[in-house]
Amino acid sequence: MYGEEERRPLSERPGNFKRHKTNQNLGDHIMDFALTQEQLELKELTHQFAANEIRPHAGEYDEKNEFPMEVMKKAFEIGFLTSGIPVEYGGTGFSNVDNIVVCEELGWGCAGMFTSMMANTLATTPIVLFGSDEQKKEFLAPLTKEMSFACFGLTEREAGSDNSMIRTTARKDGDYYILNGSKTFITNAGVAKLGVIFASTDKTRGARGISAFIVPMDLPGITVGKHENKMGHRSSNTAEIYLDEVKVPAKNLLRREGMGFIIAMKTLDFARPAVGAGAVGVARAAYEEALKYGQTRIQFGKPIAHFQHNAFKLVDMITDIEAARLMVYRSGW
Numbered sequence: 001m002y003g004e005e006e007r008r009p010l011s012e013r014p015g016n017f018k019r020h021k022t023n024q025n026l027g028d029h030i031m032d033f034a035l036t037q038e039q040l041e042l043k044e045l046t047h048q049f050a051a052n053e054i055r056p057h058a059g060e061y062d063e064k065n066e067f068p069m070e071v072m073k074k075a076f077e078i079g080f081l082t083s084g085i086p087v088e089y090g091g092t093g094f095s096n097v098d099n100i101v102v103c104e105e106l107g108w109g110c111a112g113m114f115t116s117m118m119a120n121t122l123a124t125t126p127i128v129l130f131g132s133d134e135q136k137k138e139f140l141a142p143l144t145k146e147m148s149f150a151c152f153g154l155t156e157r158e159a160g161s162d163n164s165m166i167r168t169t170a171r172k173d174g175d176y177y178i179l180n181g182s183k184t185f186i187t188n189a190g191v192a193k194l195g196v197i198f199a200s201t202d203k204t205r206g207a208r209g210i211s212a213f214i215v216p217m218d219l220p221g222i223t224v225g226k227h228e229n230k231m232g233h234r235s236s237n238t239a240e241i242y243l244d245e246v247k248v249p250a251k252n253l254l255r256r257e258g259m260g261f262i263i264a265m266k267t268l269d270f271a272r273p274a275v276g277a278g279a280v281g282v283a284r285a286a287y288e289e290a291l292k293y294g295q296t297r298i299q300f301g302k303p304i305a306h307f308q309h310n311a312f313k314l315v316d317m318i319t320d321i322e323a324a325r326l327m328v329y330r331s332g333w
């Protein structure tokens with residue numbers, strides 16, 4: 001559609017652009033990437049936290065494959081473990097962009113610690129987005145009172161990318177649902193007080209038969225596997241969850257039966273930019289190390305970064321990082 005209105009000179013219609021359908025496209029507002037003053041301060045605060053509280057301990061926890069409880073206590077005090085919980089329920093209540101700013105700096109500090117902090121937000125997001133006011137008061141508010149962890153239980157051994165194929169079941173029994181099955185690669189499973197667990201309430205309906213439950217992790221019938229021995233993110237607790245006739249109150253169902261897949265996908269829409277931001281932080285840290293080494297390692301009488309081939313490599317790295325950051329920020333904007 002390109003009519004009379006669209007042909008009017010731009011100077012004659014200041015501030016009027018957004019009302020036009022032709023302007024409702026990807027790429028609108030593309031130049032407006034400035035962070036607010038508050039976000040710049042948040043970035044600096046998080047960077048200082050990453051530099052002073054995370055970095056000095058990152059190597060040790062990674063090597064020991066151990067969950068960094070002491071660092072987490074400090075992260076809780078500052079509000080990084082309750083980032084996704086709205087202020088009215090006692091959380092930090094970050095916006096998407098605030099969260100991205102924070103995640104990039106935490107990822108710069110340590111990928112594993114970042115993953116565990118971010119997973120708390122991943123796990124609370126289904127409740128924030130789809131929980132009733134009573135569920136939010138009952139399950140979110142306590143997480144803000146004392147340091148506690150939550151986990152998001154979607155993945156199973158045979159259902160990773162294709163998570164509509166989950167086999168864990170939930171059968172209704174009076175005022176309860178009885179959960180059976182197992183979950184794999186679940187961040188914070190070994191330390192979580194609360195889980196959001198996805199299970200099929202109707203196997204015949206595939207993805208539309210999946211439901212989401214808020215599950216206190218101390219219920220009888222729940223056991224958690226060992227802290228997985230991963231190649232990276234080692235300080236982050238990743239473990240399996242086994243559910244054997246776990247009796248979950250029916251009031252802990254999020255929304256209604258069959259909504260689980262939508263709840264999972266909407267939650268991941270929020271989590272993915274944060275994961276991307278963490279990855280940008282990790283890449284930035286790697287670049288900084290490479291640059292430092294290139295500038296201080298002397299061969300043939302000069303720093304190796306001064307050899308053109310290495311300089312090109314460093315420039316390629318920072319170009320890719322800048323491009324990735326722009327995409328991540330745009331996705332969370």
Ligand SMILES: Cc1cc2nc3c(=O)[nH]c(=O)nc-3n(C[C@H](O)[C@H](O)[C@H](O)COP(=O)(O)OP(=O)(O)OC[C@H]3O[C@@H](n4cnc5c(N)ncnc54)[C@H](O)[C@@H]3O)c2cc1C
Nearest residue numbers: 119151152153154155159160161162184185186187233238
């Ligand atoms: C550190 C860590 C923490 C995690 N934390 C959680 C958590 O807290 N909660 C949770 O529920 N899950 C968690 N996961 C699981 C994670 O979500 C899955 O690993 C992810 O969904 C991929 O599944 P998969 O590992 O089974 O890989 P697969 O699905 O088996 O994929 C293997 C490869 O095939 C590719 N592939 C798959 N399908 C396609 C396709 N259609 N087209 C092209 N390529 C394809 C994938 O990209 C990948 O490279 C975690 C995983 C890790 C490693």
